[in-house]
Amino acid sequence: MIQKSLLLAILLAFVTTMTVGPDSLAQKATSAVVSSAPSSIGPTEEKLAPVLPPEQFFGAAAMGYAACKAIPHVCSKLFCYCGCDITDSHWNLLDCFTSMHGVDCHICQEEALLALRMTKEDQPFATIQRIIDEMYAFKYPFKEESPALKRYKASRKYIAAPLSPGQSNKPAQGSQAQSTSSEPCCSNNAKNKGL
C-alpha cells in the first residue's frame, strides 16, 4: 500500500512538471522574441517590450518599474514629459521602463505610479491620460513638439481644450490672466517695444 501511494505521488509530480515544463519554455521563447524585436518601429498594440524586473532596483525606482510592469498597456499609451522622447527616442512611458531610463527619472516614476493608482480606481483611460497631461505636460523641456508628442496628442482619448499659440507647455488655466510675469521674457520684450 505504501509503495503504491508513493508511486502515485511520484507519478503525479512527474505529470505536474510535464505540464508546467513546456509552458514556461514557451513563455521564455516568446519573451526572447519580444526583446529581440527592433525597437525602432515605434509602439504597436500587441507586442510590448518587457519591463525590466523591478526587483533589481530600490526605492522609488523599484516602485516605478513595478507600477509600469502592472499596467504596460496603459503606460504604452501615455506620454512621458521628461523629454526622453528627444533625448532617448522614446515613444511613450513604457519605453522608460523597458530600459534603464526609469531609474533616475522622477517624472517617469511619478507618471507610472499615478497611472497605476488611477487604473486601480477604475478611472476611464481617457481620464488617466487627461490628468497625467494636466499634471506633467508643463514639465516638457522642449519648445518644439517631437514626432512622438505629436503622435501621442493625435491618438489620445480625450478632447483637449484649445491652447493659445505659444503657450502649449504651460498649465491651461489659472493665474496667467492676472499676471504677465509667467510669460517668456522674449514676449515681454516684444510688448515693451510696442510690437
Ligand SMILES: [Zn+2]
Ligand atoms: Zn521618461
